[in-house]
Amino acid sequence: MAAFKVEKVLNWGVAYSPEMQAGGKPRPRWDLMRAQVREAEELGYDAVVGAETQHDPFLAMALAAQEPSRLQLVTGIALAFTKSPVATAYIAWDLQAMSGGRFVLGLGTQVKGHVTRRFGMPWSKPAQRMKDYVGAMRACWTTWQTGGPFDFRSEHYNLSLMTPNFSPPPVDHPHIPVMIAAVQERMLQVAGEVCDGVRLHGIVTRRYLDEIAFPNLKKGFAKSGRPQNDWGNFEISGGGFICTAPDHDSLAHAIEKTKSTIAFYGSTRSYRSSFELGGWENQAAELHRLSVQQKWNEMPRLVNEEMVHAFAAVGTYAVIADVLKKRFAGVNRIGFEIPLRNEHDKGVLKEIIQDLHRA
Template sequence: MKSEVCGRPSFDVVVDPGTGRAAEIAHRAENVGFGGFFLGETSHDPLLLLAAASQTTSTMTLGTSIYVAFARTPMVTAVAANDVQALSHGRLRLGLGSQVKPHITRRFSMPWSRPAARMREYVQALHAIWDAWETGSPLDFDGEFYQHTLMTPMFDPGPNPFGRPPVQLAGVGEAMSRVAGEVADGFLVHSFVTDRYLAEVVLPSVQEGLSCSGRPRRDFTIGVTPMVACGTTADEIAAARDHVRGQIAFYGSTPAYRGVLDLHGWAGLHEKLYALSKAGEWDVMRSLIDDDVLAAFAVVGSVEEVADALVARWGAVSDHISVAARSSDSLAGWRSVLKNTEAQVINEVHD
């Protein structure tokens, strides 16, 4: 959470730790000075790895960015998140995302329908399950998509001594942003976003949801994970820039995300990227991302330059900024930046 005095967001890190290295990398990230350690769900189960990371860290937030909600039932997620919340002594931040239809139906073999409505009910079901464990009241959730009406003593873990984890939703469009404001504790802004799209589309939709739920913005957290191309040498920065062009091309080819490009008048770029993705021309796709598009989505430079640019672009609208570390060795470059940021916050608080 950003300081209420100076409004400065905290810096978290998102990594792909690889099998067996989450605990080690989380420990290094905490020592470097990151406030949070986030794992996405690609080729590993993030909650399983965060359970390991909870044993080598003591202060940093541990979060999923994201955990694929529709790949599992609310009961499965409620149980796993409850365990990690206990293991971490209350440091879990459960970030949920919907993924896209082909992955849910063809990779996970799970149903797909009206993702925003399903996600709203998913979060409500999670809280109904946690309520039953906390209070001992009968579990009686009967929704359109999920029904949870059985909880016998053998399967009831009882109240969690550290409470329930905050739930954050991730998304790109207006509908999911609005649902986050209605039922979640925060919103995780997708990496495929520009500051204009955030200001004109995402934040107004979140505010609509908050108004519907009767909650103020201060009770809700917004996290951003901007695309970053940084390094310690010119060659490293050039390689990182090329990598980010590939990220933008990949997301820009996805029909569900074309609204971001449409807002900037780049609909034709989506059509080209989509056609190339169908042909498997991934390298060609990267070449279509020119410097203007790159600058709209990413910040580029040394670690120090990137840190300043991230705060300048995203600090006023977010509570925490996550940076992606492409390797565990790249964590060390942030040490001096994070220590300077910490010292500056302390000075501003005392002033």
Template sequence: MKIDMGMIGSSAAGCGPIAADAEARGFDGVWASESVTDAFLQSQAALLTTERVSVGTAIAVAFARNPMSVAYLSWDLAAMSGGRFVLGLGSQIQAHVERRFSMPWSSPAGRMRDFLLALDAIFTSWRDGTRLDYRGEHYQHTLMSPVFTPHHHTHRIPTMVAAVGAKMTELGAELCDGLLLHGMTTTAYLDQVTLPAVERGLAASGRDRDALELYVPLFLVMGDTEEQIAETTRKTREQIAFYASTPAYAKVLASIGYENLQLELQTLSRAGKWAEMGDLIDDRILGEIALVGTPEEMPALCRNRFGGRVDRVSSYFGWPVEDPDRLRDILAAFAEPATREVAR
């Protein structure tokens, strides 16, 4: 199991030093999120200050852009990094695509399929020198003259897509190199929804499970003292409640028998009662979604719950470990084989 650093920053200016530090501390990869700045700018800053780690977007909003603009950015980042860039795309939700980005919205899985196929056609044209002639339902790319063709390179650009529901998961498993799963998940949901959809997508593409990499930013509730764990527990309950109030995660709650909680949380969120929402995340929900323990226990806890299910993970709230040698040892333990479950 690989261990990454997620959400390397909200500013492109600050991402470089953070990524360099992550590489020095032993992380396998870093991920640039997209909230208040561009994920591609963050990725460039991270790639310029690192030499070993993979750097990916988790996520770049696909439908706020078009396949050609994403292709140019990704091609250049792959070239400058020697192939360390990973393109992670997400659909976002309808309100943001239409009202924040003023872009068209349609069935997200269908539009994402078209987007990914268009990207592949563009990359193939640049790589092989073939005529660009992609004609899809939402995207058409039929013009590529030599003056606008970027410098040739042979680096692969792995693509990953963010997925919660079965349709997007199946699509990503069929067309992509990996899936960006959400920390708001349970092993029951993984086993009942996510992994069967992965198998269907892989079967459609004629590939084996080894061809696909599954990444998830986990809620790791950790600390060296009861006080530290209590504080992280509070933040985690509130964050889970925020996600659980969204209809997209209703089936995740249903997988552990909390079918009615989503509507209750949604009602509180619309009333602005944010403080009360976290109180509804009881110990059972917390235990199904989060892992609780000391930092040293986290590698074994992650392997024993998610080993064989996902391939790489990160900690949603980071690591409360300041000693670099201590953290390096903890991170190295993620590569060890699963042995026994850590009891608490």
């Protein structure tokens, strides 16, 4: 069994506020961001992660970088196609300098509807465009570090202007790790070919990992020109949900909540492949139909316990580390958290993280 790097998702300082517990939407507490980093380090985490949902994760990373720490700072994920690759390259360069080389750039495409209708940006050939996007960023970083010419040509981006006035100075840690979110085969191959890692979605099964994710990542990696023995340095994050609780009674409640999560993502056609592998294509089609009709409360009934155990690692705190090591074999980064209501909970979490660090 392999050891894991363990990640904590930054909660904008509001996870345990009265408003959040009551199901509200409180304002972010930016002033608590550094305290979260300190707590994560004390608990034994390896990285903190900021996701782009209601807030910009780069702002959280900038604040987190102000706290002296050993933790990696990861965008997991930031949206790529809503901004120019050069704009993202500037942000990543500064965060790498601010953090002393601890920044990891995680990017994702989002789906067409959000890119075009929420952000008003164009959509085209997502896998090829992401490959070009990563290449364009790396061209920026090479020019800034070496002072060499800036000339990047691809299907989606043709870039040739980078005067000294707009070139930031070199940094001490010029290699910025790039991970991309991937679900479909072509994007998995792009991740393996041009990235340092991949961030897999939660709505995948063990069978998906073995039959789709790992083979296509390795297929892309073989095209990268890197030595085969470097495959061990390629980072694979995620690849399923985690359903855990202190005891069996509370675990039953957690399973019901996980059914709702699976139902929500199962209604999205982009994630259909895992359902088809498990023979649940009819459930996925019905979930999509109900989502179009806004019948969200009816959707969880379509998810049975077999599906929960396929899409999630399920177990009480006492056994969850061993369950995770089996369910996520071949993955080397996972996100793991439990509610921290008292010092006892913190002690339990520390023990689980320590166990996940042991091979």
